[in-house]
Amino acid sequence: MAILEIENLSAFYGKAQALDGVSFSVEEGEIVGVIGANGAGKSTLLDSIMGMTQTTGAIRLAGADLAGKTTAEIVKMGVGYAPERANLFPYMSVRDNLLVGAYTARDDIERNLEMVHDLFPRLKERSTQETGTQSGGERQMVSVGRALMTSPKLLMVDEPTIGLAPKVCLEIAEVLRRLNKDYGATIIITEQNVNFALTLAERLLVMETGRIRMSGTVEELRENPALTEAYFGH
Amino acid sequence: MLQIIIQGLLLSGLYALIAVGFTLIFSVGRVLNLAYGAYLMLGGYAFFYVSQTLGMPKLLGVVAAVAVGVIAGLMKHRFIVKPLKGDMVPVEIATLILAVVLQSAVVLMFGDSSKILHSIIPGVVQVGTVSVPYSNVFAMIVSWTVLIALYLFIRKTHLGRAMQAVSMDQKGAAISGVNPDHVNMMVWGISGGLGALGGVFFASYTQLYPAMWVAPLIIAVAVVIVGGIGSIIGTLIVAHIIGFMEVMTTSLIAPELRGVFTMALIIIVLVVSPKGLFGREEIH
Ligand SMILES: Nc1ncnc2c1ncn2[C@@H]1O[C@H](COP(=O)(O)OP(=O)(O)OP(=O)(O)O)[C@@H](O)[C@H]1O
Numbered sequence: 001m002a003i004l005e006i007e008n009l010s011a012f013y014g015k016a017q018a019l020d021g022v023s024f025s026v027e028e029g030e031i032v033g034v035i036g037a038n039g040a041g042k043s044t045l046l047d048s049i050m051g052m053t054q055t056t057g058a059i060r061l062a063g064a065d066l067a068g069k070t071t072a073e074i075v076k077m078g079v080g081y082a083p084e085r086a087n088l089f090p091y092m093s094v095r096d097n098l099l100v101g102a103y104t105a106r107d108d109i110e111r112n113l114e115m116v117h118d119l120f121p122r123l124k125e126r127s128t129q130e131t132g133t134q135s136g137g138e139r140q141m142v143s144v145g146r147a148l149m150t151s152p153k154l155l156m157v158d159e160p161t162i163g164l165a166p167k168v169c170l171e172i173a174e175v176l177r178r179l180n181k182d183y184g185a186t187i188i189i190t191e192q193n194v195n196f197a198l199t200l201a202e203r204l205l206v207m208e209t210g211r212i213r214m215s216g217t218v219e220e221l222r223e224n225p226a227l228t229e230a231y232f233g234h
Numbered sequence: 235m236l237q238i239i240i241q242g243l244l245l246s247g248l249y250a251l252i253a254v255g256f257t258l259i260f261s262v263g264r265v266l267n268l269a270y271g272a273y274l275m276l277g278g279y280a281f282f283y284v285s286q287t288l289g290m291p292k293l294l295g296v297v298a299a300v301a302v303g304v305i306a307g308l309m310k311h312r313f314i315v316k317p318l319k320g321d322m323v324p325v326e327i328a329t330l331i332l333a334v335v336l337q338s339a340v341v342l343m344f345g346d347s348s349k350i351l352h353s354i355i356p357g358v359v360q361v362g363t364v365s366v367p368y369s370n371v372f373a374m375i376v377s378w379t380v381l382i383a384l385y386l387f388i389r390k391t392h393l394g395r396a397m398q399a400v401s402m403d404q405k406g407a408a409i410s411g412v413n414p415d416h417v418n419m420m421v422w423g424i425s426g427g428l429g430a431l432g433g434v435f436f437a438s439y440t441q442l443y444p445a446m447w448v449a450p451l452i453i454a455v456a457v458v459i460v461g462g463i464g465s466i467i468g469t470l471i472v473a474h475i476i477g478f479m480e481v482m483t484t485s486l487i488a489p490e491l492r493g494v495f496t497m498a499l500i501i502i503v504l505v506v507s508p509k510g511l512f513g514r515e516e517i518h
């Protein structure tokens with residue numbers, strides 16, 4: 001069953017249009033990669049799913065319409081989000097950051113904390129450190145961890161590799177892969193780093209100026225000459 | 235000497251209570267609530283009306299005062315802050331005007347003259363050579379209890395952590411499932427209740443009069459500026475610095491100079507360390 005269905009979604013910042021008639025769906029257990037250059041609209045797409053922009057069109061989560069819902073309600077319905085800038089709480093400890101994520105999923109705290117610590121052992125060691133003093137990679141881990149604390153049906157991760165060393169990128173890729181394989185998570189991940197997206201996603205959406213330019217499996221897209229040139233860097 | 239210590243402690247506890255409600259709104263709602271003193275006035279008069287005009291039990295008067303403060307805070311959020319979407323300057327102007335309007339309403343209902351509140355608990359306790367009214371001891375104990383409870387609430391509960399979260403990153407809070415609007419509303423209510431409670435004690439210390447919202451506002455601003463907005467511990471420490479400074483000035487130099495050093499301290503700290511001594515804006 002499709003966890004997420006998006007139909008003809010457009011998004012606006014005031015008069016400026018940032019998404020234009022985007023349609024796609026995400027099946028349970030999938031990892032979908034959204035790739036596109038700066039300003040293509042990747043973050044806007046994810047923000048729109050969270051109800052944080054002005055939109056037209058339809059967004060459904062497991063069949064339920066998200067129109068008119070507040071961000072908090074959408075989180076409660078099952079969308080976990082690790083945004084581009086992480087938006088952590090800098091003067092709170094790692095543990096408290098994670099606990100805020102559990103605000104709407106209080107019954108699952110123990111199980112979710114165990115999962116987060118299993119995926120990111122570092123966060124367990126650093127549980128009392130304020131996130132404002134952490135490294136970029138550690139912050140990214142807290143951000144994904146906090147999203148997992150909401151008990152999401154769908155996890156959305158916006159450019160997790162931005163500004164991180166290749167080794168840390170690999171670590172994060174490994175965790176997302178494990179989340180998908182071991183915990184059955186459904187994941188949308190946006191990336192400019194196409195190689196990173198390729199190692200993870202089964203299916204890719206290619207965005208350009210607010211539209212989906214192409215979509216398909218990694219193999220299908222590899223055969224497309226225009227795309228190969230623009231994104232796979234031959 | 236003993237006199238100064240005792241009076242300093244009593245006054246400082248009260249100042250901390252008054253300042254913390256003001257801090258809370260600034261750090262979570264990001265509004266410098268210049269009408270904060272109006273809660274104290276409302277609380278004082280609500281207490282006066284229930285316990286002295288109606289002659290009901292004093293404790294009921296305190297409860298009524300807090301209720302009036304909470305309602306005033308919630309209404310201010312609903313009808314001023316929310317429609318203006320937290321746009322600072324218009325909110326501040328509107329709230330300041332509201333305070334003046336409320337003052338006129340109080341004059342209309344209760345008259346211009348100042349009133350003496352009956353002690354919440356009559357009698358005095360003798361500490362060495364100093365006699366301390368039970369009411370003031372009660373005020374200090376309640377203030378400390380409220381502050382400690384608030385500190386634990388903010389640190390240890392889901393709702394309290396949500397308040398911290400909203401004060402640090404609204405978007406981060408929202409994507410964690412916290413509705414910043416709800417948290418803001420709650421904080422306005424809590425702040426109103428704290429202010430009104432502080433007002434009952436403040437009016438018992440001094441007297442009840444329609445312009446009584448100005449002096450505590452200055453104290454709250456001073457504590458917050460010197461302590462660094464948002465820090466409960468900082469608020470507590472600075473409330474004691476200011477409280478003791480005032481008591482020492484009053485008893486050792488001259489009562490007229492009471493507020494002068496407080497103002498001087500505000501200016502010095504603003505110049506030397508604009509973020510306050512414990513500096514940051516988020517609650518913790
Ligand atoms: N808050 C905003 N107000 C106005 N315009 C915005 C806002 N956020 C994004 N935009 C615009 O919307 C368009 C899409 O931006 P978006 O951030 O979604 O791109 P992106 O694909 O995430 O880019 P990047 O890879 O740089 O993160 C851009 O033209 C951007 O300038």
Ligand SMILES: [Mg+2]
Pocket residue numbers: 042043044084158159
């Ligand atoms: Mg982006």
